[in-house]
Amino acid sequence: MLWTLALFPLLGAILLYLAGRRLGRFGLTLAAALVLLMTLVLTGLAITSGWQGSVAWSETLTLTLKLSAAGSVFALTILLVALPIVVYAGYHEVGLRDDYRTVTAQGIRLIALLVAFVGAMQLLVLANDFLTLLIAWELVGACSWSLISHKWGQKEVPQAAAQAFLVTRFGDLGLYIAAAAVFAGSGGFGYADLAALDGGLLSVAVAGILLAAAAKSAQLPFSSWLFAAMAGPVPVSALLHSATMVAAGIYLLARLQPTLSAVDWFAPLVIAIGLATALVGGVVGIFQNHAKKLLAASTSAQYGLMWVAVGAGFPGVALLHFVAHAFLKAGLFLSAGLAERQTGSYQLQDMRQGRRLPGIALATFLMSLALAGMIPLGAAWSKEQIAAAAGQQGAWLALLVALAGGLSALYASRFQLLAYGRRSHPARSILSYAPPPFRAESGAVLLMAGMTMLLSLVWWPDVQVWLSETLSISLPENSAWELIVSLVLVLLGIAVGFVMTRRQHRASVWQERVANWFGLLTVIQTIARGAVVLGHLLARFDDRVVDAGLRGTARLAQWLARRGARQGEVFAEGVPGVMTRLSEWGGYWARQAQSGQTHHYYAGISLGLVVIFAILLIGALL
C-alpha cells in the first residue's frame, strides 16, 4: 500500500501528460493540484495506519518501503510545498495555444514533470533499502534534468541541464558503491544491513553515501551545479531547492545518521563540509547580483548548516531546519519569479518592485526575515538549535555557525532590499506594461509566507516538547550567550546589507569570481572539457593506431600474396622444371651407356665390381 504514495503522483503525471491537451489552464492546474492533494491524503492515511510496502525482483533483490519519522516529515513537507508551487506554475509558466483556451504542450510537460518529480522524491523518502533509494535517487536527478532543460530551444539551457545532471550523477556513483559495499558485507541491501558492516566496508559505504549526499545537497565542492540549475523555470527552482533534489542529500544523512556516525571520521568531516559550505555559500550570496543565484547560494549555505547539525549528532534539528527552510525558500523563489516578470531580468539592481507589488513585498519581507534568522520566526529557532548543537562540540563551532547566520542575514536583507525595496526614481522600470501577477501566483507566495509565519510556533516550549516526542528527536540545550551573539550577528548582517544596497557600484572582476563560487564553476567545466578532449584524442588513437594493426595485417597478407604470386610462383614453378631437366639429362646419360660395344660393357662391369668390393670392404672395416 505504501507504494501508492509514490505511484499515485507518477501515474498521475502520465495521465496529466496524456489528457492535458484537452484542458485549459485552470483545468490543468486543478488536476495537478488534485493529484497532489490526493497523495497528501494518502500520506496522512499511511502515517496513521502504518502502511508497509515491498516488491521482490528476485530472491536477493527486494524493494522495500517504510515510513520512518524523518520520511514522514519529508513526505508531508514535499507535498505541502509542491502544492502551491504547482498552482503557481500553472499560471506563471503554462502558456495558451492560439485558441486561447487549451494549454501548450510545453506547459503540460512542465506540470506533468513537476508532479512526477514529487512522486520520485516521495519514493526516495520512503525507501528502506539502498536499491530502492538508488532508483529514486537517480529518478529525481533525471526529473530535474528534464525540468531544467524546459526551455531547450535556448542554446545554453540544455548544456546547463547536462552539467547539473552530470555533477549530481558523479555523486550517485558513490551510492552505487555504497550499495555494493553493503551487499558485499551483508548479502542484502537494506538500511538495517548497513549497521551489520564493520571495518573497511563500513568506511567505503559511508564515504559513498557522503559523496552522494554532498553532490545532491550542493555542498562543497559540488555547489556550483545549483547555479547551472538556474537555467530552469522559477517553479522548478523553487521545488528543487526546497523539498526535492537538494533535500535528498540531507534526508539521507538525517535518516542514516545513527549508523553513519559509527565511523569515527564521519562527524568531523560532515561538520567541516557543512560549515565550509555555509560560510563560503554565504559569501557567494553576498556578492551575487542574480536574484535566483543569490537564493541558490543561500540554499547551499542553509543545507550546510543542516549538515553541521547532523554532524553534531542532532539529525532531528536538521529535519526541523529543513522544514522551515523549505517553505521560506520556495516562497522566495516564487516571489523572485514575480519580480522578474515585472522587469524582464533576474538582475537584482533592476528590480526594486516594492511600490509595484506591495503585498508580495510584505510577504517576501517576512520570508527574508526568516532566512536572516530573525526572531521570532521558525527558521530562526531551528538555526539557533543548530548553533546549540554545534556548541556541544565546542564553543568556537557555535560561533562559526552564528557567523554563517550573520552572513545569511546579510544576503537576505540584500535580496529583500534590492528585489522589493522602494525605488528612489520610479521611471526606470523596464517592462512598464507587464501585467500584475495572477491571483494564483500571489496566492502561492502568500501561502508560503503564511506557513513561514505559522512555523514561528516552534518558539513556544509546548510545541517543542510535542515535536521532540512525536518525532522522537533530541534537541540540544540552548545557552543564552549563544542566542545573544547570534542575534547581534544577525542585526549586524542586516545593517551591513543596508549599507551595501545603498551604494550602487559595478561589480569588479574579483567580485564576479567570488559570486561564482570562487571559480569552482570553471574548475568543473575544465574537468568536463578535459574528458571531452580525452575522448577525442582516444577516438583519433582508435582510428589511427588500433585500427592500424588491422590494416597492417591486411597489408601484410597482401604483400605475402604478391610475394607468393611472383617469387613464390617462380620458385614453385622452377623446382619441378629443374627436376625435369635433371631427369632428362640423366636419361640422356643412361642412353649414352648403351653403346653396343663389348669393351664398354666390360669396363662398366669391372667398375661395378670395384665399387661393390669397396662397399664390402668399408662394411668389413667399420
Place this chain on the structure above:
Amino acid sequence: MILTVAWVVPLLGAIALAAFSRWSETRARQWAAAVAVLSLLALVVAWVGFDPAGPLFQHVDELRWVPSIGVAYRVGVDGIALAVATMSALVFVAAIVYPVDTLGQPRQYYAWMLFLQAMSLGVFLALDMLLFYVFFDLTLVGMFFLIGRWGHGTPQVSALKFFLYTFAGSLLLLLAIIGLYLSIKPHSFDMRVLIERQPLAGTGLYAGLVFLALMLGFAIKTPLVPLHTWLPQAHVDAPGPASAILAGVLLKMGTYGMIRLPFAMMQETFAEYSLVVGIAALIAILYGALVALGQSNLKRRIAYTSINHMGYTVLGIAVAAALFSDNLAARQMALTGATVEMVAHGLITGALFLICGSFWQRTGEYELDHYGGLAHQAPLLTGFTVLAAFASLGMPGLAGFVAEFQVFAGTFAVYPWLAVLGVLGILITAALFLDMLRRLFFGRLPSHLGQFAELKRAEWGVLGVLSLGILVIGVYPRFLLTLIEASNALLLGGR
C-alpha cells in the same frame, strides 16, 4: 520440438522468399514479419514451459547425425540461452517490421534477414559444439550480404572487413572446439557432457591454450578492446535494421559463447584468469565510453557505447568465474547482471540503431552537427530517443539499470577496484548521451531540417514495443530474473 520450430521456421520462410519470385515488397515484408513473429511465439511458448526448478537444459531435442565422431543434432536451452534467444527473436521482428529502403530487392533482403534469424537462434539453442560452430559461422554469411548489398557509404569494404575479422575469430574458436573435443574420452561434441565432466580441469598449458583460443575468438565477436575496430565501420555502413541486429543479436554471441563454453566447461581455468578477463572488460568499459564521447557521428557513437556495454557483460562473467571467492551470492548476482545486460543491451541498442536508420532515411546524414532543435518538429522521435538514451545510460526504471546495478554489486564483492573504476563508465555514458540528445534535438532548428518528418506509424509502433520491453524489465524484472537465476544457481553450483 518447440526449439527446433523456433529456428527452422525462419529458415523455411527464407527459402519460400527465395523461391516465390513474384512477391511484391509488401507481400514479402508481411510474410517475413509473420514468420519472425511465429518464431518469437515458439520461444515464448518455450519460456512459459520452462521449469525454473527443473534441470539445467530443458526442451532438449536430440537426433543422431554423425555418430562416428560424436556429432548429433542437439538443441536445448537453459535460462540464459532462452532469455537471450527470446530477446533476439524480438529484435528480429522489430528489425523486419521497421521500414527500410530495400533498394528494389525486397525478397532478397527479407530472405537474408530470415536466414540470419534462423542461424542466430541456432547459435543460442544449439547444445552441440559443432552445430554451434556451424551456426556461429553462418550468421557471418547472412550479415555479410545484408551489409554489402543494402549498406551505404563503402558497404563492400565494411562487409569484407567485418567478415574477415570475425571469421579469423571463428577459426580460433574452431581450434579450441577441437581441443575440447579431443580432451574427452569418448570424444564428444555434446555440451552437456563437457559441462558435467570439466575434462580440462588441471591440465595446465593445454587448458590454457584452449581457453585462450576460445576467449580470443569470443572477444573478437563481443568485441573487447583492442579487437573491436571492425565494429564501428560495419555499423556505420550497415542499414539501420541490420545494425540493430548486429549490435542487438550478433554481439551477444560473443558473451553468450563465453558463458556457454569457457565459463561452463572450463571453470577452473577461467577462475585462474578471471582477473585478467575482468581487467580487459574494465578497459573496454572505460575506453569504449571515452571513445564514444569523442565521436561526432551518431552511429559511430552508439556503436562505441556497445563496446562499453558489452564490457559490463564480460565484467559480470569474469566475476562470476572467480571460483576462489567464497561469496557465491555475489558471483551469482554478477552473472545474472551480465545476462540481463545482454537482454537489455539488445533491446536498447536495437532501438537506438533503428532510430539511426530513421535519421538516415530522412536525411542521409549521421553527423551530429547536421542536426539540432528537432524536439518540436518530431516529438515522438525525441521521446523514444530520450527513453532509449536514458535506458542506455543506466537510468533506474529502465532495463539497463537492472543489469548494471547487479554487475557492479557483484563485482564489488569480488574485485572492489574493478567496480569502483567501472562505475565511472556510467558517468561518461551519461555525458555522451546527454550531449547527443542536445545536439540532435535541442537548440535552434537549422533551416535545412524544416521538412524533417515525424516517425511513421510502423516506426513508432516498433519503437513502442521495444520501449515497452525496456520499461517492463526496468520496473518489474522478476519474470526475467527468475528464469536466469534458476540456471545460474545450477551453473555456479549453488543448487
